[in-house]
Amino acid sequence: MLQVSDALLSELEELHPTQRAAVLHPGNVVLRAGPGSGKTRTLVARAAYLLETQISAFRGIACITYTNAAADEIRRRVLQRGVRTDGRITCSTVHAFCLNEILRAFAPLTKEPAPQAGQVLGDKATQILLQHCFDRVGIAETLAQFRTGESTRIRRALACDEPLDAFDPREVQAARLYEQELTARGQTDFESMVTRALRIVREHEPVRDLLHARFPHLIVDEYQDLGGVLHELVVALHDLAGITVFAVGDTDQSVYGFSGADAKYLTDLADRGDFRDLPLDVNYRSGQKIIVAAEAALGTSRERRARDGAPPGSVNFHPVEEGLDDHARLACDLAQQAEQQQVRPERIAILYPQRGRLLDALLAELTRREIDFLYERDDKIPAGTLSRFVQRCASRAVTNYQIHTATADARPDMLRRAEAPPLAQLEHALTTLRTEARLSPPTSRLALLRTLQTCLDPQLPYPLDASAYDWLQRLRARLRLDAIAEQHPDKDNNTSLGELAALCRSKGLALQDLAQGEEVIGKILLTTYHSAKGREFDTVILPGLLNGIIPRNVADRGKWRQPTAKELAEQRRTFYVALTRAESTLHLIYGPGYHTKNGYWRPDGPSDFLIEMYRRLPATDSSEQQT
Numbered sequence: 001m002l003q004v005s006d007a008l009l010s011e012l013e014e015l016h017p018t019q020r021a022a023v024l025h026p027g028n029v030v031l032r033a034g035p036g037s038g039k040t041r042t043l044v045a046r047a048a049y050l051l052e053t054q055i056s057a058f059r060g061i062a063c064i065t066y067t068n069a070a071a072d073e074i075r076r077r078v079l080q081r082g083v084r085t086d087g088r089i090t091c092s093t094v095h096a097f098c099l100n101e102i103l104r105a106f107a108p109l110t111k112e113p114a115p116q117a118g119q120v121l122g123d124k125a126t127q128i129l130l131q132h133c134f135d136r137v138g139i140a141e142t143l144a145q146f147r148t149g150e151s152t153r154i155r156r157a158l159a160c161d162e163p164l165d166a167f168d169p170r171e172v173q174a175a176r177l178y179e180q181e182l183t184a185r186g187q188t189d190f191e192s193m194v195t196r197a198l199r200i201v202r203e204h205e206p207v208r209d210l211l212h213a214r215f216p217h218l219i220v221d222e223y224q225d226l227g228g229v230l231h232e233l234v235v236a237l238h239d240l241a242g243i244t245v246f247a248v249g250d251t252d253q254s255v256y257g258f259s260g261a262d263a264k265y266l267t268d269l270a271d272r273g274d275f276r277d278l279p280l281d282v283n284y285r286s287g288q289k290i291i292v293a294a295e296a297a298l299g300t301s302r303e304r305r306a307r308d309g310a311p312p313g314s315v316n317f318h319p320v321e322e323g324l325d326d327h328a329r330l331a332c333d334l335a336q337q338a339e340q341q342q343v344r345p346e347r348i349a350i351l352y353p354q355r356g357r358l359l360d361a362l363l364a365e366l367t368r369r370e371i372d373f374l375y376e377r378d379d380k381i382p383a384g385t386l387s388r389f390v391q392r393c394a395s396r397a398v399t400n401y402q403i404h405t406a407t408a409d410a411r412p413d414m415l416r417r418a419e420a421p422p423l424a425q426l427e428h429a430l431t432t433l434r435t436e437a438r439l440s441p442p443t444s445r446l447a448l449l450r451t452l453q454t455c456l457d458p459q460l461p462y463p464l465d466a467s468a469y470d471w472l473q474r475l476r477a478r479l480r481l482d483a484i485a486e487q488h489p490d491k492d493n494n495t496s497l498g499e500l501a502a503l504c505r506s507k508g509l510a511l512q513d514l515a516q517g518e519e520v521i522g523k524i525l526l527t528t529y530h531s532a533k534g535r536e537f538d539t540v541i542l543p544g545l546l547n548g549i550i551p552r553n554v555a556d557r558g559k560w561r562q563p564t565a566k567e568l569a570e571q572r573r574t575f576y577v578a579l580t581r582a583e584s585t586l587h588l589i590y591g592p593g594y595h596t597k598n599g600y601w602r603p604d605g606p607s608d609f610l611i612e613m614y615r616r617l618p619a620t621d622s623s624e625q626q627t
């Protein structure tokens with residue numbers, strides 16, 4: 001008889017029958033479902049179910065996600081379910097999976113040395129090498145900083161033997177040269193780690209057997225964001241290694257096409273006879289009006305419905321008379337009104353498509369009104385897992401301070417609302433970083449936990465506005481982060497601590513500015529459409545819905561051009577992602593145009609996406625919602 005814990009049993013009872021069917025299905029599953037349909041919840045329940053009932057104590061599950069944030073989120077939710085994982089769930093990004101579980105784990109078997117300290121090129125080093133290749137093939141005027149996405153697409157097409165006709169032949173030549181240069185220099189980058197891992201799985205039967213023994217099940221989240229090589233890797237792990245696959249995704253939320261992702265791979269998988277394709281059509285997040293509006297913006301009705309009894313929510317169209325300063329003022333008014341209506345600040349998000357004049361206006365207005373907000377500086381904080389670890393530690397320290405300074409009455413509520421990373425998760429992340437850097441293991445897990453605790457939850461916590469620089473320097477010293485930075489194979493990690501410190505100093509950042517990608521209690525969030533993916537808020541405010549901002553022209557070789565049909569479709573999906581973050585209220589702000597950086601007035605009117613969405617809305621809805 002199957003033994004399942006009470007926690008899992010009650011979770012299975014709460015799930016929708018299709019969600020439950022996906023969890024319990026004995027074979028491969030593709031779960032294609034829309035926003036808020038409980039994909040992540042189902043995935044977590046599946047992981048818990050497999051660990052409790054299907055997989056012996058010595059084997060585990062590999063769970064692959066597109067971003068570190070998503071990997072953290074899944075790890076957090078599995079722990080929250082009360083599942084004792086005992087290290088049996090390996091939740092990582094695709095690149096970390098390839099590096100740690102294939103290249104490094106099987107280096108002695110394949111005789112291919114795993115990347116050593118600093119051999120994995122990060123974003124910046126990749127650009128420098130690519131520029132060198134452009135120079136060598138005679139297209140020095142092509143700037144690598146604008147072409148890394150294209151180069152990645154070419155390299156993925158090369159690795160998958162896909163047609164290359166759509167690419168500029170000189171850039172194809174540069175991409176080939178880039179691969180040769182990497183090999184000649186004994187270096188690798190994120191892309192080539194996946195290509196190498198794929199080759200190893202295809203060529204080495206013992207590797208496949210061992211992978212299957214360790215991970216009889218593979219779970220892949222956000223499948224639509226994967227590129228061709230990753231898809232081939234999943235297919236090889238299934239077809240050649242016999243691993244059971246659970247793939248989750250939403251083709252409508254595919255927003256990383258610029259880096260070679262393509263939703264067609266999810267469809268390919270779903271079309272296979274040996275996968276069960278399960279759709280989920282209830283949206284548990286948003287009210288029906290928001291669902292209808294989002295589908296109208298997408299231009300395709302998916303006929304999804306809100307959960308029974310969900311309030312309908314509201315979609316509000318707000319015209320302004322002038323430029324972006326008006327948008328910013330109104331966005332702040334609406335955020336303040338939501339707060340007055342008892343919406344908690346951290347449940348309110350102001351989202352913008354990309355940096356530029358709109359963001360400048362929002363920052364100025366939020367600051368002028370002294371609104372408590374958290375601005376996620378997506379472009380400035382250095383990339384890499386070490387930097388992300390520091391940011392998560394900052395989030396923990398910030399939350400600790402807030403709880404410490406809350407009144408006795410407010411404290412229980414604070415503790416309930418706090419979403420800061422648990423110490424155990426941070427300890428896990430730190431141990432992984434140390435292992436990747438080949439540092440000797442700490443004397444005991446407890447010792448590491450204790451050090452983390454004294455750093456992040458001290459008796460006298462750091463105030464939110466404490467100098468981020470001072471805090472960082474202490475964290476570096478106490479956790480010996482510089483030793484990790486020095487020895488880590490990922491070049492981004494080699495340099496990120498220095499870059500972080502320089503940034504904290506030059507911009508005079510406060511501790512709370514480092515707490516990225518995490519919900520901070522009491523603060524309205526200001527972030528991009530892309531960074532909002534996978535998150536949910538009560539109230540979502542979208543200012544700047546103007547032609548030229550969304551949709552917008554794209555930078556191509558340092559110049560601006562109109563988006564292609566494919567790029568336009570991707571921008572529309574990004575807009576859809578932003579709309580679908582709202583649970584109960586959506587505010588859409590538009591106007592006649594805006595002033596560019598040079599003061600030139602662009603009278604291009606409201607966003608075509610918004611106009612099309614408005615026209616498609618049922619008459620009662622659109623007139624009722626106009627303000």
Ligand SMILES: Nc1ncnc2c1ncn2[C@@H]1O[C@H](COP(=O)(O)OP(=O)(O)OP(=O)(O)O)[C@@H](O)[C@H]1O
Nearest residue numbers: 014015016034035036037038039040041284285534
């Ligand atoms: N069966 C269910 N009953 C009630 N609530 C549910 C159910 N399934 C999911 N939810 C809730 O719906 C919300 C959205 O779930 P989840 O984050 O798993 O969706 P998702 O499909 O991953 O969303 P997205 O693709 O937009 O990121 C969560 O608050 C979750 O707890």
